Amino acid sequence: MKKSIRAYKTEIYPTESQKVKIHKTIGVCRFIYNFYISENEKSYKEEKGFISGYDFSKWINNNYVPNNPDMAWIKEMSSKAVKQSIMNCERAYKRFFKGESRYPRFKKKKKQNVKAYFPKNNKSDLTVERHRIKIPTLGWTRLKEKAFIPVGATVKSCTVSQKSNRYFISVLVEEQEHQKLEDFNEGIAIDLGLKEFAVMSNGERKKNINKTSKIKKLEKKLKREQRKLSRKFEALKIRKKKGGESATRNNIVKQTIVVQKLHMRLANIRTNYINHIVDDILKRKPSFVAVEDLNVRGMMKNRHLAKAVANQKFYEFRTKLTYKAIVSGIEVRIVDRWYPSSKTCSECGFIKKDLKLKDRTFICECGAKIDRDLNAAYNLAKTDKYKIAKLK
Structure with a gap:
């Protein structure tokens, strides 16, 4: 039977000394990532061309760090974690050159998406037990979800990340391929929108969770906490003039964590809702799943709809649906974005060109x-x- 690679992500409970190592590794990776971008911008201005990840890594190890003693702290962290950060940035540049993404941006300390990469160096590394995992350079670390990662699984590598004062590990596990579904039913097409999250061709509708009272209350609370944080920054400016700022800075750190936790809670609720929808669709065993190739970037340019579009997480939904469907042997059809699905009559095929957005009923x-x-x-x-969608 064929083997495949599957990712598992769960929360961990590191000790205080392990937290220090994680923070240092993430800090070095963020610095290297930003340094690679700045050096490429400098090279571009001097018309020297693009610096590859391999050449930059070689220059850092053989020239930059040895000739700058105050940068010796870079060598204190895992060399493979540093190299992976460079490779991630190079991959971002290549996607930009192909027109698949925007120009790579500098990582900010408070708004970062940097992960510490830990490869498997020895046989004992990344050993998984029911309640803990052995991470290279960190040692045994407690897992929040017991037996979530298969015990005794062959783990290839892992990344550790931090978000709103919580720590997560994502591992790549080699396991047997899942048995593909059989006895398929009729195919399902999904029309995504803002009024309702999804309307399916079998007549089922999925509500927009962002319109529920639970989400609205959390967003209202988030607005209040963000306002508090903003006022603390204003108070800090006044304190600086009087020479007493330490207490205010501590309050800012505390309030920042409160805001980050609310952001994380909202994101988790929306992601959980998407997971439930995807699982519900695949349980029906459709012969195919058809989704429209939405121009989300173009929709985000409308300042009146940008927030609503972002909260729907269309890209995350399509990515998860595509992966899980293909693994289960279900065909995923990505319909051309220029196909007039809303303006075409499903009975006779007539295209109603003057159909407006406010027209919620199609009359032919x-x-x-x-x-x-x-x-x-x-x-x-x-x-x-x-x-036909394919796994990358």
């Missing part, structure tokens, strides 16, 4: 009268203007 000359989103879902299920 043939006498068909149907909900706009349901009509779009029917068209997505029938169209032949699609591409």
Whole structure:
């Protein structure tokens, strides 16, 4: 039976000494990532061309650190973690050159997305037990979810990250491929939107969770806590003039963690909702799943809709749906974004070019009268203007 690589992510409880090592490693990785960007910008201005990750890593180890004694702290951290940070930045540049993403941006300390990479160096590294895992350079670390990572699994590598004063580990595990589904049912097409998260061709609807009272209360609370944080920064400016700032700085750190936890809670609720929708779709064993190739970046340019679009997490939904469906042997069809699914009559095929966004009911000359989103879902299920999604 074929083997595949699967990722598991869970929370860990590191000791105080382990936290110090994690913070130092993440700090070095962030510095190296930003330094690589600044050196490439400098090279571009001097018309010397792009510096590859291999050349930059070689220059750092053989020239920059030996000739700058005050930068010796870079060598104190794992060399493979530093090299992985450089490779991540180089990958971001290559995606930018291909037009797949924006220009790489500097990582900020408070708004970072930097992870500490720990490869497997020895046989005993990354050993998994029911309640703990052995991380290279860190040692045994407690897991929050017991037996979530398969005990005795072959772990290839791991990354450790920090978010709102909590620590997470993501491991790559080699395991047997899942048995693919059989006896498929009728295919399902999904029309994503803002009024409702999804309307499916089988008539089922998934509500927009961002309109629920729970999310609205949390967003209201987040707004209040952000306002408190802003006022503390203003108070710090006044304190600086009087020479007493330490107490205010400590309060800012505490309040920042409060704001980060609220952001994390909102993100977790939305992600959990997406996971439930994906699982519900795949439980029906459809022969195919059709989704529209939405221009999310273009939708985000509308300042009236940008926040609502971002909160829906369309990209995360499509990524998870694609991966889980393909692993289960279900075909995923990505319908062309220019296909007029909303303006086409699902009964006769007539295209109503003057259909406006406020028109929630599609009324055709043939006498068909149907909900706009349901009509779009029917068209997505029938169209032949699609591409078959594949795992990268």
